[in-house]
Amino acid sequence: MGDVIIAGIGQTDVGEHWDVGLRDLALAAIEEAVRDAGGLKPEAMYVGNMLAPNLSNQAHLGALLADYAGLAGIEAATVEAAGASGGAALRQGYLAVASGMVSIALVVGVEKFTDRIGSQVEAAAATAGDSDFEAVQGLTPASQAAMLMKRYLHENDVPADGFAGFALTAHANGAGNPHAMFRRPIKRDTYARAPMISEPLNQYDIAPSADGAAAVLLAPGERMNSPTFAPVRIAGSASAVDTLAIHDRQDALEFASCGLSAARALAQAEASLGDIDFFEYHDSYSIYAALALESVGFAERGKGWKLAADRAIALDGKVPAATMGGLKARGFAGGATGIYQAVEATLQLQGRAGKNQLKQARRGLIQSMGGPGSTVVSHVLQTAD
Amino acid sequence: MGDVIIAGIGQTDVGEHWDVGLRDLALAAIEEAVRDAGGLKPEAMYVGNMLAPNLSNQAHLGALLADYAGLAGIEAATVEAAGASGGAALRQGYLAVASGMVSIALVVGVEKFTDRIGSQVEAAAATAGDSDFEAVQGLTPASQAAMLMKRYLHENDVPADGFAGFALTAHANGAGNPHAMFRRPIKRDTYARAPMISEPLNQYDIAPSADGAAAVLLAPGERMNSPTFAPVRIAGSASAVDTLAIHDRQDALEFASCGLSAARALAQAEASLGDIDFFEYHDSYSIYAALALESVGFAERGKGWKLAADRAIALDGKVPAATMGGLKARGFAGGATGIYQAVEATLQLQGRAGKNQLKQARRGLIQSMGGPGSTVVSHVLQTAD
Numbered sequence: 001m002g003d004v005i006i007a008g009i010g011q012t013d014v015g016e017h018w019d020v021g022l023r024d025l026a027l028a029a030i031e032e033a034v035r036d037a038g039g040l041k042p043e044a045m046y047v048g049n050m051l052a053p054n055l056s057n058q059a060h061l062g063a064l065l066a067d068y069a070g071l072a073g074i075e076a077a078t079v080e081a082a083g084a085s086g087g088a089a090l091r092q093g094y095l096a097v098a099s100g101m102v103s104i105a106l107v108v109g110v111e112k113f114t115d116r117i118g119s120q121v122e123a124a125a126a127t128a129g130d131s132d133f134e135a136v137q138g139l140t141p142a143s144q145a146a147m148l149m150k151r152y153l154h155e156n157d158v159p160a161d162g163f164a165g166f167a168l169t170a171h172a173n174g175a176g177n178p179h180a181m182f183r184r185p186i187k188r189d190t191y192a193r194a195p196m197i198s199e200p201l202n203q204y205d206i207a208p209s210a211d212g213a214a215a216v217l218l219a220p221g222e223r224m225n226s227p228t229f230a231p232v233r234i235a236g237s238a239s240a241v242d243t244l245a246i247h248d249r250q251d252a253l254e255f256a257s258c259g260l261s262a263a264r265a266l267a268q269a270e271a272s273l274g275d276i277d278f279f280e281y282h283d284s285y286s287i288y289a290a291l292a293l294e295s296v297g298f299a300e301r302g303k304g305w306k307l308a309a310d311r312a313i314a315l316d317g318k319v320p321a322a323t324m325g326g327l328k329a330r331g332f333a334g335g336a337t338g339i340y341q342a343v344e345a346t347l348q349l350q351g352r353a354g355k356n357q358l359k360q361a362r363r364g365l366i367q368s369m370g371g372p373g374s375t376v377v378s379h380v381l382q383t384a385d
Numbered sequence: 386m387g388d389v390i391i392a393g394i395g396q397t398d399v400g401e402h403w404d405v406g407l408r409d410l411a412l413a414a415i416e417e418a419v420r421d422a423g424g425l426k427p428e429a430m431y432v433g434n435m436l437a438p439n440l441s442n443q444a445h446l447g448a449l450l451a452d453y454a455g456l457a458g459i460e461a462a463t464v465e466a467a468g469a470s471g472g473a474a475l476r477q478g479y480l481a482v483a484s485g486m487v488s489i490a491l492v493v494g495v496e497k498f499t500d501r502i503g504s505q506v507e508a509a510a511a512t513a514g515d516s517d518f519e520a521v522q523g524l525t526p527a528s529q530a531a532m533l534m535k536r537y538l539h540e541n542d543v544p545a546d547g548f549a550g551f552a553l554t555a556h557a558n559g560a561g562n563p564h565a566m567f568r569r570p571i572k573r574d575t576y577a578r579a580p581m582i583s584e585p586l587n588q589y590d591i592a593p594s595a596d597g598a599a600a601v602l603l604a605p606g607e608r609m610n611s612p613t614f615a616p617v618r619i620a621g622s623a624s625a626v627d628t629l630a631i632h633d634r635q636d637a638l639e640f641a642s643c644g645l646s647a648a649r650a651l652a653q654a655e656a657s658l659g660d661i662d663f664f665e666y667h668d669s670y671s672i673y674a675a676l677a678l679e680s681v682g683f684a685e686r687g688k689g690w691k692l693a694a695d696r697a698i699a700l701d702g703k704v705p706a707a708t709m710g711g712l713k714a715r716g717f718a719g720g721a722t723g724i725y726q727a728v729e730a731t732l733q734l735q736g737r738a739g740k741n742q743l744k745q746a747r748r749g750l751i752q753s754m755g756g757p758g759s760t761v762v763s764h765v766l767q768t769a770d
Contacts (some may be wrong), residue, residue: 021517044624053438053465058516060467063626067633073645075624076760077473080463081437082445088462092477099484101622106414131405239429239460241448248452260458272387308611374448375461 003221004097005384006232007035007104009343014181014331016047016114022056023068025213026110027338030069033106033215040217042106044075044096045122046088046334049109050082050334053118054124054301065108075102077381082128082283085109086338087239087368087377090216094237094379095217107342110213111334121209128371130245142206144246144372145285146198152287153200153250156302164191167204167329170322172331173315176355177344179329205286207326212333214340220329221384229350236265236380255288255373262365262378269363269380273297276380277314277361278320278348280340280341282369283327292367293319315356323356325349338377340382345381389482390769392489393616394728399566399597399716401499407441408453410598411495414721415454418491418600425602429481429492433474434494435467435483435719439509440501440673450493460487467513468669469495471625472753472762475601479622482603492727495598496719498643506594511529511574511754513756515630523676527591529631529757530670531583536637538585539673549576550693551671552589554706558700559714561740562729566595566716590671592711597718599725606769614735620748621765629759640673640758642678647750647763654748654765658682661765663705663733663747664698665726667754668712677752678745700741708733708741723753723762730766 010032012025022029026047035325043096045066053059062076077256081088086109096102113121115181122142126135140250167186174180186204194202221233242262266272279298290304298319299307307313313321324330324344327337347353348361363382369375395417397410405413411432419425430451438444448459466473471494481487498506507527511520514529537543552571559565571589578585623627625645631637651657662682670675675689683704684692692698698706709729710716712722732738733746748767754760 023517050444051438053512054444055660056516057512057520059435059439059512060514060755060759062466062473062631063629063756067628067630067759071626072628073625073641075476076626077464077477077624078465079477080444080465081447081461084462088447092462093462095477095484095486096480098486100481101480101483123768124569127438127442127444130449133571135442140741181400195767209590239462240458241451241456241461243452244445244459246446256458259480261623320578341527370445371448 002098002100004008004094004234005221006216006346007040007219008217009346010036011179011214011343013179014210014214017287022052022058022110023065025112026065026108027069028107029213029215030108032240033217035334035358037217040104040219042071042104042217043104044102045071046089046093047078048086048335048339049078049080050085050111051124052128056112062237068270069086081375082269082370083282084338084368084370084375084377084381085335090338090342091237091239093218094234094309099221099258103220105218106215107218108213108215109336109338109339111336112211113209113334114211119249133154142198142201145287146211148252148372149200149287155253159307161192162305162309163205163286164188166289167191169308170283170326170328172357173316173323174325177324180325180329181208182329194364200244201285205298207284207328207332210331210333210334212331214336214343216339216342232346232349232381234379235382236269238264239377242373244371246372247333254290255291257373257376258367259297261306261376264294265378265380269357271363271380275363276365278323278358278364280345280364280366281321282367283322284332288369305337315358317349320358323358335364341368349383387483387485387497388620389479389603389608391601391731392425392604393418393602394731395421396564396728397597398564398600399595399718400504402596407443407495407497408450410497410596411493412454414598414600415491415493420603422602423738424732425489425604427456427459427489427602430456430491430493431474431478432463432493433471433473435465435496436509439512441497467755467761468667469723469753469755469762470720470735475723475764476622476624476762478603478621482605486536490603492598492603492724493598493600494721494724496721497596498594498719499596519540519630526689527586528584530672531586531635533757534585534672540638543690546573547690547694548590548671551674552570552576552713554693554698555668555713558708558741559710562709562715565710565714566593566654567714573709586670591690592717593667593711593717595716597716598722599728600713600722601724601727602752607681616769617668617731617734617766618769619764620767621654623649624762626760627758631757638676640676640680642758642761643677644682646761647681650763650765652751656748656765661750663708663743663749665730665751666706667752668707669717673754682705700743705743708743725749726753734766734768
């Protein structure tokens with residue numbers, strides 16, 4: 001098993017791209033990643049996508065995007081694991097290069113949500129849960145997150161706006177990311193006055209669904225990265241699934257797969273949690289950010305919200321998180337999200353994160369999640385030296 | 386890169402499973418494969434599925450099926466490449482084990498088509514083509530195959546029932562496969578009198594869409610296979626995409642990705658076409674079987690149909706094909722199809738193919754196809770000794 005580096009990155013703005021289709025978004029990210037890698041040609045392409053078969057009537061994205069990018073003849077396929085599709089595609093690209101069978105792998109995440117209205121997106125996103133036993137009862141991703149948040153508030157002593165810190169941090173960081181959907185900081189008051197979506201989940205507890213594409217080029221360790229930037233190594237890669245449904249778990253407030261996949265990735269990287277300089281979590285809902293912090297081990301049970309309230313997750317905090325805005329402010333672009341995390345972590349590790357550059361960024365943990373911790377893919381990225 | 390063997394296989398009957406859902410079909414195949422492998426426990430699961438997000442409102446099959454099989458905690462994801470989803474999932478499982486990162490990988494293909502009526506399945510299957518430029522015009526997989534067949538008949542001198550040999554062979558072989566959907570031989574007359582579906586494609590030129598699941602357990606080469614059966618090695622594995630749409634190709638009657646992926650897989654296996662004892666092609670349409678035979682190199686251009694007419698593809702022919710009935714008689718179970726091919730090839734190589742056992746079966750080529758040759762995944766399976 002060989003070393004794998006990130007040789008190039010690309011991303012589009014996240015937002016409402018009314019004038020651009022799925023394939024054009026993907027192509028923009030692909031072309032930027034290939035340019036960033038100094039023109040490396042991929043032998044294989046893995047596409048992370050969540051809902052195109054439902055929302056765009058388009059499956060078979062591997063062949064579609066390889067063709068559109070002028071890459072007919074290479075290998076290509078889509079990898080799907082609901083909201084973790086991006087992370088899962090990155091994992092497959094990693095395995096392909098690590099196996100030695102594929103030299104250069106392109107991993108592209110793409111999603112086009114805004115061609116449909118919000119309720120259609122939410123209904124389609126419910127296919128990530130158990131269709132026969134959950135969606136059929138009317139359960140949606142947001143109502144599920146609301147129930148978990150309610151349970152969390154029941155078990156723990158959290159003040160009324162205890163979760164505000166997640167949105168505040170995300171939006172503060174989004175302000176420094178030119179690709180983010182929301183680029184203005186918000187005030188605590190904004191959170192407190194936000195309309196309720198599914199009680200106790202308010203508008204600022206929920207990441208916005210949006211369009212976007214991001215891409216990374218993976219290469220064997222012995223290849224140099226783009227000459228301009230320090231090489232970034234994928235030091236750890238792991239994935240774990242939990243029960244699909246919350247009702248099948250002994251403990252609703254533990255995202256076991258967050259802990260399991262992070263522990264596996266850290267073990268491979270021969271690192272401990274204390275060695276992690278920043279954490280890109282899957283904050284589709286603020287409660288999921290809190291549970292990720294706890295289940296991975298950054299916070300004790302019931303105390304994840306405090307890391308946000310105490311600004312420990314800020315850029316100058318102990319555990320910087322969502323450093324480029326996270327899902328909340330950069331935007332949740334479905335299957336592209338896990339690739340955005342890899343792109344953003346690479347920017348931090350290479351000192352290219354602009355206004356949001358961390359003082360110390362030698363090793364980051366990124367986590368891509370599908371469902372309420374049902375699939376979690378963790379990667380440890382670090383500077384090669 | 387390490388050797389990878391098939392350590393266990395499982396399959397359900399292909400057909401109309403009115404009383405069984407997607408997860409139960411998959412579970413039956415998984416349990417049989419695990420039993421066949423003497424109880425080996427998978428660390429990762431790759432699911433080949435084509436249309437569950439559309440037809441069953443169910444995505445996120447990795448977590449769903451791992452959970453249902455009692456495997457929460459392992460790694461899991463879905464791999465999609467339209468009709469080639471099964472082959473693409475097998476390829477990812479192969480890469481995972483070859484990389485050394487995953488010890489035992491379970492690859493399961495599953496599809497549930499019959500919960501919807503045929504026109505809904507055909508509309509959903511059109512998502513495998515270009516939604517914005519083809520499906521939107523009303524092009525369906527069958528009408529596309531019909532156009533290719535018409536062009537083939539225009540360019541080549543083929544008698545009226547020239548394609549009958551494909552259906553005759555498939556149904557003759559299906560009769561010997563207890564898992565096949567159609568288990569009765571047909572007569573040349575049956576083909577000739579079959580109703581036209583999309584001229585010149587008649588009912589017997591088209592494989593039936595059906596429900597089914599198949600599974601294989603992959604293990605590193607150094608592990609012994611189930612003690613009962615001779616080990617089967619994945620000697621070659623490769624995938625290639627072509628343009629998604631036929632209208633973007635210079636030559637509509639060459640499935641370049643059939644040739645490209647077969648050549649790559651054969652090169653890896655250090656074998657030539659003459660070393661191949663049998664060929665499992667993706668005969669979703671008889672014209673695709675003919676084009677696969679030609680593009681891979683078993684027949685000259687325009688002569689693929691003659692291999693069928695001359696019985697060269699029969700069990701005792703020069704190039705036995707669709708040895709357990711192929712898509713035409715075993716049935717086309719979407720993303721399960723590529724895994725059925727792997728299961729059937731393993732049965733042949735291990736001498737477990739019953740009535741359809743080939744006299745010589747040391748090396749087989751299997752090909753899983755999505756769209757009209759848009760994605761083709763080829764594997765060379767061979768006896769380990």
